[in-house]
Amino acid sequence: MADYTGTIKDFIENEMISNNPGTILSISDSLIENGIVDSLGVQVLIAYLEKEFGISVADNDIIPENFDTISSVANLVNLKLNGIR
Amino acid sequence: MIKYCMMRAVQAAETLKHNSIGKLLNEIIYFDREAVPVEMDLAVLRPLEDFARQSDEILVEVTAKVLSNRGLAYQMKSRYLKAEHYLNTGYRGFAMVNTEGVSGDIWCAVSTDPRYGLVHPDESWLNINCAKGEVYAFDMYLNPGKRGFNLAAALQNGALHALKKQGFTKVYGFYWADNVAALWVHRTLRWKELKRVQASRFILSKKFCIRSKTEPVA
Numbered sequence: 651m652a653d654y655t656g657t658i659k660d661f662i663e664n665e666m667i668s669n670n671p672g673t674i675l676s677i678s679d680s681l682i683e684n685g686i687v688d689s690l691g692v693q694v695l696i697a698y699l700e701k702e703f704g705i706s707v708a709d710n711d712i713i714p715e716n717f718d719t720i721s722s723v724a725n726l727v728n729l730k731l732n733g734i735r
Numbered sequence: 736m737i738k739y740c741m742m743r744a745v746q747a748a749e750t751l752k753h754n755s756i757g758k759l760l761n762e763i764i765y766f767d768r769e770a771v772p773v774e775m776d777l778a779v780l781r782p783l784e785d786f787a788r789q790s791d792e793i794l795v796e797v798t799a800k801v802l803s804n805r806g807l808a809y810q811m812k813s814r815y816l817k818a819e820h821y822l823n824t825g826y827r828g829f830a831m832v833n834t835e836g837v838s839g840d841i842w843c844a845v846s847t848d849p850r851y852g853l854v855h856p857d858e859s860w861l862n863i864n865c866a867k868g869e870v871y872a873f874d875m876y877l878n879p880g881k882r883g884f885n886l887a888a889a890l891q892n893g894a895l896h897a898l899k900k901q902g903f904t905k906v907y908g909f910y911w912a913d914n915v916a917a918l919w920v921h922r923t924l925r926w927k928e929l930k931r932v933q934a935s936r937f938i939l940s941k942k943f944c945i946r947s948k949t950e951p952v953a
Binding site: 682685692693696709712 | 883884886888915917919922923
């Protein structure tokens with residue numbers, strides 16, 4: 651499986667943390683607890699993933715477990731690209 | 736009736752001002768739109784601390800007194816008129832407020848005695864029925880300038896905790912399946928999803944052509 655964590659991390663750090671520029675995230679930091687992925691953030695992130703990776707994020711993929719960390723987001727992308735979900 | 740029409744006209748004008756005609760049309764004309772009825776057992780709520788907001792922001796119950804004293808400053812006039820209308824109908828509301836005004840609000844129809852029938856018209860097309868001590872929550876509004884930082888989850892979770900403190904045991908509600916933001920908030924708060932329904936509506940008509948869908952997804 652390819653490692654997309656770096657690409658996703660760059661997007662989140664540069665485009666989604668507007669109130670705190672320069673923040674460095676680890677791939678296991680909780681995006682939900684840090685208020686980065688909330689009802690607004692999840693829409694931004696899904697739009698990015700669909701455009702960047704050409705995947706389609708379905709209704710039943712939109713659960714906290716898939717969007718809590720950069721690692722879990724990258725895992726979702728991999729599952730989608732490999733046709734597992 | 737005149738007041739109600741005025742409220743709707745102001746609401747349409749403000750929706751057009753802050754969004755687009757597409758958004759307005761999406762709310763009044765739809766065909767086979769999928770709704771997800773949900774329920775929440777108030778015994779298993781997530782802690783308030785999970786969705787902490789700014790320290791000067793608090794949850795208040797919206798009452799006629801608070802509203803008539805202009806104690807709540809709504810950014811949108813239509814929302815103020817709607818709050819007035821809901822209170823006159825007998826609904827109850829909760830608002831997240833700070834010194835700048837209302838960040839968001841949510842409304843509830845409370846069942847005190849099931850013999851009086853449905854507590855809210857949505858219950859019939861959603862196939863839900865509030866028993867005594869249960870609540871139907873609906874129409875959550877977020878001030879466009881205050882969105883983000885878990886406002887929706889904090890408001891909804893705060894209202895659920897307030898209802899629990901008042902002795903209620905279960906809350907029902909629904910969201911549209913195509914509304915990703917609403918879907919996210921409900922799943923984050925761990926609402927239980929019930930059997931989906933599809934509904935159609937044309938401008939001012941009631942929702943019609945209601946059809947049950949397959950089993951819940953999550």
